[in-house]
Amino acid sequence: MIVQAFCFYLFAFITIASGVMVISARNPVHSVLFLILAFFNSAGLFVLLGAEFLAMILVIVYVGAVAVLFLFVVMMLDINFVELREGFLQYMPLGATIGIILLIELLAVLGAWSLSPAGDTISAAPIAADQENTRLLGGVLYTRYIYLFQAAGMILLVAMIGAIVLTHRVREGVRKQKIADQVHRRRDEAVALVKVKSGQGL
Amino acid sequence: MAEFSWTLLWFDYLWPLIILLLLVLAIVVPLLVAVAMFTWFERKVMAAMHLRMGPNVVGPFGLLQAFADGLKLFVKETIVPSGANKVVFIIAPMITFTLALVAWAVIPFDEGVVLSNINVGVLYLFAVSSLGVYGIVMSGWASNSRYAFLGAMRSAAQMVSYEVSIGFILVTVLLIVGSLNLSDIVEAQRNVWFVIPLFPMAVIFFISALAETNRHPFDLPEAEAELVAGYQVEYSSMTFALLFLGENANIILMSAMTAVLFLGGWLPPIDIAPFNWIPGWIWFFGKILILLYFFVWVRATFPRYRYDQLMRLGWKVFLPLSLFGVALTAGVLVAFDLVPQAG
Numbered sequence: 001m002i003v004q005a006f007c008f009y010l011f012a013f014i015t016i017a018s019g020v021m022v023i024s025a026r027n028p029v030h031s032v033l034f035l036i037l038a039f040f041n042s043a044g045l046f047v048l049l050g051a052e053f054l055a056m057i058l059v060i061v062y063v064g065a066v067a068v069l070f071l072f073v074v075m076m077l078d079i080n081f082v083e084l085r086e087g088f089l090q091y092m093p094l095g096a097t098i099g100i101i102l103l104i105e106l107l108a109v110l111g112a113w114s115l116s117p118a119g120d121t122i123s124a125a126p127i128a129a130d131q132e133n134t135r136l137l138g139g140v141l142y143t144r145y146i147y148l149f150q151a152a153g154m155i156l157l158v159a160m161i162g163a164i165v166l167t168h169r170v171r172e173g174v175r176k177q178k179i180a181d182q183v184h185r186r187r188d189e190a191v192a193l194v195k196v197k198s199g200q201g202l
Numbered sequence: 203m204a205e206f207s208w209t210l211l212w213f214d215y216l217w218p219l220i221i222l223l224l225l226v227l228a229i230v231v232p233l234l235v236a237v238a239m240f241t242w243f244e245r246k247v248m249a250a251m252h253l254r255m256g257p258n259v260v261g262p263f264g265l266l267q268a269f270a271d272g273l274k275l276f277v278k279e280t281i282v283p284s285g286a287n288k289v290v291f292i293i294a295p296m297i298t299f300t301l302a303l304v305a306w307a308v309i310p311f312d313e314g315v316v317l318s319n320i321n322v323g324v325l326y327l328f329a330v331s332s333l334g335v336y337g338i339v340m341s342g343w344a345s346n347s348r349y350a351f352l353g354a355m356r357s358a359a360q361m362v363s364y365e366v367s368i369g370f371i372l373v374t375v376l377l378i379v380g381s382l383n384l385s386d387i388v389e390a391q392r393n394v395w396f397v398i399p400l401f402p403m404a405v406i407f408f409i410s411a412l413a414e415t416n417r418h419p420f421d422l423p424e425a426e427a428e429l430v431a432g433y434q435v436e437y438s439s440m441t442f443a444l445l446f447l448g449e450n451a452n453i454i455l456m457s458a459m460t461a462v463l464f465l466g467g468w469l470p471p472i473d474i475a476p477f478n479w480i481p482g483w484i485w486f487f488g489k490i491l492i493l494l495y496f497f498v499w500v501r502a503t504f505p506r507y508r509y510d511q512l513m514r515l516g517w518k519v520f521l522p523l524s525l526f527g528v529a530l531t532a533g534v535l536v537a538f539d540l541v542p543q544a545g
Contacts, residue, residue, distance in 0.1 A: 056322050056329050060332055065365070068362055071336075072355070
């Protein structure tokens with residue numbers, strides 16, 4: 001038990017510390033790197049909970065894909081750090097207000113939170129060791145919550161199509177490689193044999 | 203709180219820890235030797251394909267060449283560029299190297315011979331291989347050099363693109379096996395290796411593995427002709443050695459992954475007399491060796507892709523094909539009532 005407790009406090013401490021560093025680091029790239037560290041340690045916490053499927057999905061989706069693109073964009077931005085600092089005091093009241101409102105809302109939600117009586121019995125009975133939580137999750141997602149699951153998928157699909165439509169533009173004068181055209185090109189379309197008499201040229 | 207006792211501390215915590223460390227060393231040390239020998243193997247095979255001699259001075263057949271190179275890198279000076287972001291610059295090679303090693307925890311070498319037989323083995327491998335991009339992106343960015351940065355950007359886009367099709371190919375395998383455990387996946391291939399029913403998927407997986415490990419013909423992140431050496435241009439001495447070792451360990455890892463997913467891991471091709479006399483781990487290493495030969499063979503044969511062609515191949519060819527593969531496999535399994543039942 002000591003090992004689990006030690007791991008929990010280690011992961012939890014690093015998660016919170018890197019969360020603080022995300023908002024306080026001067027360099028935005030460092031912020032993203034700390035964000036990745038926070039994701040990673042949250043995955044460690046999931047493993048401690050016995051939710052290894054969620055842990056792996058968190059690493060694959062958030063760390064392996066989302067954060068890469070995030071880092072990609074942040075690294076390419078041409079940010080002037082001095083200019084970034086200048087607006088700090090100006091935006092500070094607005095940011096602080098939003099932060100306080102969110103904090104109050106969170107406290108309100110957590111304060112009114114009560115587990116249902118059925119939930120109490122579940123929390124006392126963790127998943128049996130011989131059950132794979134991948135299979136259990138699949139069993140719940142594809143039976144009980146199938147419509148919600150599909151709806152979530154559709155919403156994501158629509159969002160993706162929307163992003164593509166918004167950013168897609170057809171520019172004039174861009175020559176793209178057309179593989180099919182290249183493959184279908186015949187010899188007589190491309191080459192003309194000409195007999196040139198010496199001294200005359202074409 | 204129980205009374206503190208030394209015997210408890212020793213038998214419950216320290217002894218298992220020592221055993222675990224020894225097991226880890228038993229995997230990591232041979233792996234590092236294998237990585238060193240892979241560089242020798244690669245140079246020798248390339249030389250044979252080019253009708254050259256290859257390394258032949260240090261040791262018999264040049265076998266010790268890799269260790270000589272390692273020693274040379276070890277005694278050189280580590281140079282950190284003055285414009286570099288020092289912490290990230292130093293951490294990046296460590297991340298590459300560590301990630302290349304931790305993935306081996308779940309690889310089954312033989313029946314029951316695996317450090318950690320976790321239920322989500324495939325996802326773990328996929329997660330670790332998708333993290334590999336960070337070492338490259340961080341090293342490219344921290345170097346504060348245009349060449350390194352361009353290499354890192356190319357690499358990030360490339361690895362993310364090919365991961366998508368690798369993910370779908372993993373799904374086809376999982377559909378047939380009905381488990382995410384790597385040992386279960388190998389056991390499911392006792393009658394027929396998945397390379398036969400899933401041949402197109404295996405080919406796409408191998409090509410995606412080439413792109414994922416930044417190998418020829420997809421080695422644009424370090425294209426010498428355009429980018430000098432891409433993201434590793436500013437690295438020297440041990441920091442370079444770590445990047446290099448990590449990359450090569452990743453190549454061996456991808457070969458092991460292909461062997462486990464498609465070539466039946468430790469299983470012999472047919473379960474009859476002369477074949478099943480040979481122990482499983484020899485089959486497994488033999489398969490890895492053949493796949494490594496493929497990696498080198500491809501490098502000696504194909505010219506480098508252009509970047510837009512690389513992206514086209516990933517998104518417009520492999521992604522639809524692997525998506526179609528998932529639909530087809532699922533359809534066939536349902537139609538012939540072959541869906542694996544919950545065990």
